Amino acid sequence: MLFNGRFLTRPATGVDRFALELMTAYAGPPAAGSPGAAAPATGRAAPAGLAPARVAVPPGRLRVLPPALRERVFRVGSRGGQWWEQTALREAASDDVLVNLCNTGPLWRRRQLVVIHDAATFANPGNFSRAFRTWYRFLLGSLVQHSEAILTVSAFSAGELIRFLGRPAREIEVIPESGEHILREPADGSLGEQLGLGGGRPFVLAVGSQSPNKNFGAVAKAMALLGRDDVPLVAVGGANKRVFAGGEPAADERGVIRTGYVTDAQLRWFYEQALCFVFPSFYEGFGLPPLEAMCCGCPVIVSDASSLPEVCGSAALYCDPADPATLAAQLARLLDSAALRAEMAAAGRAHASRYTWAAVGERFGEIVARRFPM
Incomplete structure (x- = not known):
């Protein structure tokens, strides 16, 4: 073969x-x-x-x-x-x-x-x-x-x-x-520290390519609706600003911290430190990042479209990818409730363990x- x-x-x-x-x-x-x-x-x-x-x-x-x-x-x-x-x-x-x-x-x-x-x-x-x-x-x-x-x-x-x-x-x-490969290397927080995210500073994490399909514009709009200036959005990948902002002015990216390329060890640190991970993609054949986040105990919000409900089951919160307000509402629930975050983290770990x-x-x-x- x-x-x-x-x-x-x-x-x-x-x-x-x-x-x-x-x-x-x-x-x-x-x-x-x-x-x-x-x-x-x-x-x-x-x-x-x-x-x-x-x-x-x-x-x-x-x-x-x-x-x-x-x-x-x-x-x-x-x-x-x-x-x-x-x-x-x-x-x-x-x-x-x-x-x-x-x-x-x-x-x-x-x-x-x-x-x-x-x-x-x-x-x-x-x-x-x-x-x-x-x-x-x-x-x-x-x-x-x-x-x-x-x-x-x-x-x-x-x-x-x-x-x-x-x-x-x-x-x-x-x-x-x-998603278990993300646990293969110890977490590396060096980049996070350089970006001012150490010491338990809260942040929301998004990971994905530059494709408009990843819907990063909805994440930026949801964060703006949330109105939490103390909680930045950390964007791993998606270096093209106009792709991230959905073609709108770069001003929509206030409060966005870009990491550029990260290693698996650095990505693990971001997953483990984030308040939650958001993935409002329009279309996915599978959707690997949400499973990686679950392996790291990071609460997950995904879109209710394509394969994501099949892959994430009851271990994620869901939003409408075409309506940033639904993402903002789910973000607010997680940011306001440590108990819900702990519940979703445990559910995610248990769910992700079924995939090897x-x-x-x-x-x-x-x-x-x-x-x-x-």
Whole structure:
């Protein structure tokens, strides 16, 4: 079995986190005599009846490579990007089972598994450039039609793939994510201290990319409605001010503290110190940050849209992503009640403990064994 390791050469996203953790949880020793088999590997052995896993990567610097995967990686081809997937990766896979964990893969190949995390380019086309959505719509349509196995990360996303791409429901497998990786490293408060957030200073936390889908503008408006100048909003990611403010003047960002990029250890500190975490996204295939926050005991407010109720259950408070007043009301409840914060923190930890990467790896192995019997 060959994993598509293209994602290892680019800055990590939530989709890449899923791929990295799943591969680490699943991967067994490389096949004897295969590229990448020069030294013994650590980690869980591949399930009985499955070929050991290898990881093909394009040329270029690897952004991340855990020790458990190092001896399984081998480089192929001379170019990267989408072209590499359609040419060098296809050739390297030969007749092997090819596993693509990040939405993309070779066109018209049957013997492959593809994880498609959402159908955002169909559901929210305005969030993407015309060229990007045109290519991705064509690519996803081909992958869904021709690939032996299609996986996604929530029942919501499975329904979206059925709605937009027509794959029969019985043929789409659901495999969830986990947030436990955020507890792997001790919390690092150095950045928080530099930003004046040490000493128990209260703040509200938001984490996400620059995509308008993350709805950071609603967070800024909710904080303004709340009228608590003593409680700043800390924004991790989303460096584009006009994206964060929903295209409105930067004055809407009064009281916003931006962190820029943070490490997992720094992010853990922000989760653990925040009064609460807010995630009013319009559309999510899964929604990893709320689960990370729950693992850290941070009370969570999410939108009542897409996959978030499925993923967060009763362990979160909910708001209407189109109505910042509903977010402000939930913020007020948490800020005014230490008892509610403690209740939601405990509920979040208990809920998040149901999701583990080890279980994800086992589920993945079961699917591969059933869909690609030796």
